[in-house]
Amino acid sequence: MTSEELLQIAEASTAEHEQFDFQLNVCMGTGCMSQHSDKVKAALTEEVAKSGKHCHVRQTGCMGLCAAGPLVLVEPTETRYGNVHEADAKELVDSLGGKPLERLETHLDKYFQGQQHIVLENSGHIDPEKIDEYIGRDGYQALMTALTQMDPQTVIEQISKSGLRGRGGGGYPTGLKWGMVAKAGKGQKYVICNGDEGDPGAFMDRSVLESDPQRVIEGMAIAAYAVGASKGYVYVRAEYPLAISRLTASLREARRRGFLGSNICGTTFAFDIEIRLGAGAFVCGEETALIASIEGQRGQPRPRPPYPAVSGLWGCPTLINNVETFANIAPILRNGPQWYSSIGTERSKGTKVFALTGKIANTGLVEIPMGMTLREIIFEIGGGIPNGHTFKAVQTGGPSGGCLPEEHLDLSVSYDALISAGSMMGSGGMIVMDDTSCMVNVARFFMEFCMTESCGKCVPCRAGTAQMFDLLTKICDGEATHADLDLLIDLCDVVKNTSLCGLGMTAPNPVLSTLRYFKHEYLEHIDNKYCRAGVCACAGKAPAKEEVTA
Amino acid sequence: MSPAVDVKTLVIDGIDVSARADQTVLEVARENNIFIPTLCHLDGLSDVGACRLCLVEVKNSPKLFPACVLKVEEGMEVTTKSDRLLHYRQTILELLFAERNHVCSVCVTNNHCELQATAQSQGLTHVRLPYRSPRLGVDASNERFVADQNRCILCTRCVRVCDEIEGAHVWDVMGRGIDSMVITDLMQPWGESSCTRCGKCVNVCPTGALFDKTKVGSDHPKYPDFVPYLNMMREGR
Ligand SMILES: Cc1cc2nc3c(=O)[nH]c(=O)nc-3n(C[C@H](O)[C@H](O)[C@H](O)COP(=O)(O)O)c2cc1C
Ligand code: FES
Numbered sequence: 001m002t003s004e005e006l007l008q009i010a011e012a013s014t015a016e017h018e019q020f021d022f023q024l025n026v027c028m029g030t031g032c033m034s035q036h037s038d039k040v041k042a043a044l045t046e047e048v049a050k051s052g053k054h055c056h057v058r059q060t061g062c063m064g065l066c067a068a069g070p071l072v073l074v075e076p077t078e079t080r081y082g083n084v085h086e087a088d089a090k091e092l093v094d095s096l097g098g099k100p101l102e103r104l105e106t107h108l109d110k111y112f113q114g115q116q117h118i119v120l121e122n123s124g125h126i127d128p129e130k131i132d133e134y135i136g137r138d139g140y141q142a143l144m145t146a147l148t149q150m151d152p153q154t155v156i157e158q159i160s161k162s163g164l165r166g167r168g169g170g171g172y173p174t175g176l177k178w179g180m181v182a183k184a185g186k187g188q189k190y191v192i193c194n195g196d197e198g199d200p201g202a203f204m205d206r207s208v209l210e211s212d213p214q215r216v217i218e219g220m221a222i223a224a225y226a227v228g229a230s231k232g233y234v235y236v237r238a239e240y241p242l243a244i245s246r247l248t249a250s251l252r253e254a255r256r257r258g259f260l261g262s263n264i265c266g267t268t269f270a271f272d273i274e275i276r277l278g279a280g281a282f283v284c285g286e287e288t289a290l291i292a293s294i295e296g297q298r299g300q301p302r303p304r305p306p307y308p309a310v311s312g313l314w315g316c317p318t319l320i321n322n323v324e325t326f327a328n329i330a331p332i333l334r335n336g337p338q339w340y341s342s343i344g345t346e347r348s349k350g351t352k353v354f355a356l357t358g359k360i361a362n363t364g365l366v367e368i369p370m371g372m373t374l375r376e377i378i379f380e381i382g383g384g385i386p387n388g389h390t391f392k393a394v395q396t397g398g399p400s401g402g403c404l405p406e407e408h409l410d411l412s413v414s415y416d417a418l419i420s421a422g423s424m425m426g427s428g429g430m431i432v433m434d435d436t437s438c439m440v441n442v443a444r445f446f447m448e449f450c451m452t453e454s455c456g457k458c459v460p461c462r463a464g465t466a467q468m469f470d471l472l473t474k475i476c477d478g479e480a481t482h483a484d485l486d487l488l489i490d491l492c493d494v495v496k497n498t499s500l501c502g503l504g505m506t507a508p509n510p511v512l513s514t515l516r517y518f519k520h521e522y523l524e525h526i527d528n529k530y531c532r533a534g535v536c537a538c539a540g541k542a543p544a545k546e547e548v549t550a
Numbered sequence: 551m552s553p554a555v556d557v558k559t560l561v562i563d564g565i566d567v568s569a570r571a572d573q574t575v576l577e578v579a580r581e582n583n584i585f586i587p588t589l590c591h592l593d594g595l596s597d598v599g600a601c602r603l604c605l606v607e608v609k610n611s612p613k614l615f616p617a618c619v620l621k622v623e624e625g626m627e628v629t630t631k632s633d634r635l636l637h638y639r640q641t642i643l644e645l646l647f648a649e650r651n652h653v654c655s656v657c658v659t660n661n662h663c664e665l666q667a668t669a670q671s672q673g674l675t676h677v678r679l680p681y682r683s684p685r686l687g688v689d690a691s692n693e694r695f696v697a698d699q700n701r702c703i704l705c706t707r708c709v710r711v712c713d714e715i716e717g718a719h720v721w722d723v724m725g726r727g728i729d730s731m732v733i734t735d736l737m738q739p740w741g742e743s744s745c746t747r748c749g750k751c752v753n754v755c756p757t758g759a760l761f762d763k764t765k766v767g768s769d770h771p772k773y774p775d776f777v778p779y780l781n782m783m784r785e786g787r
Contacts, residue, residue: 281726298723303599303619456704456723456730458600463645466728467679487678494641497614498602 061211478538
């Protein structure tokens with residue numbers, strides 16, 4: 001493959017689509033598929049054939065607004081239809097070329113306009129199983145340029161300059177990590193893509209793998225070139241069958257086009273990728289546990305150092321990055337690090353994909369520039385709280401994160417701002433809660449998650465989360481005393497500071513953040529056996545006004 | 551000329567000590583008679599850093615480090631005793647006592663138990679946490695030994711000695727979190743498992759979870775010191 005050949009494929013792919021007057025993009029992500037978008041696609045194909053219109057119906061990945069599925073996007077008019085069903089197919093096809101079908105239009109301009117798509121730039125626009133469509137949208141240009149015009153050190157410098165930080169939760173500077181692996185000798189090295197995504201409510205990585213798998217493969221190949229690795233693994237949880245089948249097909253396509261294998265892009269660079277399936281354990285997202293799992297061992301973490309960059313898979317230097325981190329690589333090299341670092345805040349560059357869920361009008365995926373406020377995300381893009389309820393808290397960072405109350409709505413989203421407010425970026429779950437959520441019960445939910453997902457290796461996480469869960473249950477049931485609350489606070493400190501891995505170290509966060517902002521709810525459960533959200537089974541009455549302020 | 555040995559100097563609890571570059575803080579501390587409590591560590595077995603009792607403070611780091619896997623560094627300043635560390639160690643021990651059913655009065659290793667001794671060394675006088683009192687079984691199917699899950703603290707010494715020293719890998723851990731359990735083979739009864747009856751696991755078990763049937767009362771001292779000796783002999787030193 002030469003750059004001329006790459007250009008030819010791109011042009012051929014564009015020409016193939018331009019011969020049609022219309023493109024009907026039908027979302028075939030997991031969300032829309034569960035609403036039978038495959039049937040919608042079949043019906044549309046049939047109607048197009050009947051109508052004789054020059055129109056192409058194709059499957060695409062997730063368009064983001066999963067709550068309004070099945071979604072159909074008409075190109076080039078960019079008309080978006082939601083809740084499309086088989087029965088609507090004829091009317092929809094008939095309307096092509098005329099006035100848009102008002103009845104099915106999503107009317108969610110605010111949802112789409114507030115976003116900035118880099119990671120999701122192709123999602124909903126290409127058929128994820130067709131590599132040529134990816135190439136048609138500048139795919140593999142970055143790999144070609146890196147291999148033919150840059151030395152590995154230059155690639156790493158570009159990534160460092162872009163300011164990209166890991167999207168798996170920790171926010172470790174990606175360029176710095178690549179540099180460490182690159183410097184770790186000349187022997188066998190590995191690149192691992194972390195697609196375990198175990199946070200409750202998060203589905204960004206699944207969506208990227210389903211919608212645009214080539215972008216992740218390209219990012220991994222560039223990383224492998226930069227650090228000197230010849231072998232890569234994508235670790236995906238087995239609960240993501242669609243992502244796995246699209247990724248499998250895409251790896252085959254990438255090999256066919258010569259972007260994987262030996263002599264990639266006509267150079268001496270050789271690299272290939274295998275898929276490894278996880279069995280759905282949250283802790284296997286932790287890098288050392290993930291590596292143990294790939295090695296065929298019990299998926300449990302080991303103490304670091306040594307970090308995987310020094311001693312990872314089978315003891316070899318290993319680069320491990322998140323799906324979304326890899327998805328950012330190609331655009332950074334294509335458009336330059338300055339372009340990327342011009343987006344976002346001082347210390348958090350670029351965009352972040354969030355999975356908006358919970359009590360919010362527009363459930364789905366959003367990609368926003370760093371620095372946007374929570375208020376903009378929730379009330380403008382997300383459309384606010386439905387059914388006349390009021391906002392109470394937003395949970396970010398999954399079980400490691402925290403709940404932020406209304407007074408923090410104007411916080412602009414960045415790694416550091418979220419941590420100083422007592423939460424964290426995490427991998428991108430964002431759960432919105434309204435007045436029907438009890439914050440003690442929310443803390444209990446996350447503690448239960450950590451307790452059942454703890455691997456059981458270290459004592460504080462194994463036994464500590466179980467004790468904290470019992471104490472939270474006692475509070476919810478209206479049976480706890482102030483001594484129990486003190487004990488809970490003490491255990492938070494112990495588990496946070498003595499656990500072996502990030503799971504235990506962050507497990508107390510949901511408790512600590514709800515205690516920081518919603519302590520009155522804990523006290524109401526203890527003093528008055530009262531749950532203001534009416535969620536818990538405690539029988540008490542609302543406290544008199546002056547008690548609440550105490 | 552003798553080969554160059556990489557020597558580091560560091561400070562542990564205010565005492566200047568020297569170490570080989572490949573040593574851990576725990577090893578060096580013990581060589582210098584500085585006591586750090588441990589349960590999962592055993593000389594001669596690989597370290598897993600699981601019990602968290604050996605956590606120490608390192609100057610200029612907010613994080614605590616398990617001494618059993620912490621490699622020495624030049625100029626490092628380590629603190630092994632502080633009010634904070636004592637509180638953490640006591641709480642971890644409380645978590646262990648409350649996790650299963652540790653009843654010293656009916657235990658064959660009473661007075662020979664590492665959990666008991668460690669709790670005493672850390673000045674633990676009572677347990678603040680509610681006892682979880684799980685219903686757990688006793689496996690007496692082996693003609694020579696008994697496994698009492700009630701007394702197991704999941705240190706995984708049995709798993710490691712069986713794998714690394716005996717080479718049989720009969721023991722492993724099943725389940726996760728609070729439901730974790732050491733098992734023989736794929737949860738076959740111990741007596742029907744591929745166990746070689748070597749008894750190494752019994753001797754390295756820090757509590758009365760694994761014990762010899764011939765022992766009665768509280769007459770069951772354990773002799774885990776054979777492991778480094780075996781290693782030494784095998785290396786032909
Ligand atoms: C309990 C736990 C779960 C984790 N789960 C994930 C995950 O699902 N996906 C992920 O990318 N990183 C996860 N991480 C973070 C990884 O350990 C690792 O830091 C990350 O994959 C590095 O990639 P990045 O630098 O691109 O963020 C988890 C960490 C912990 C402690
Ligand atoms: S002895 Fe170090 S963690 Fe157990």
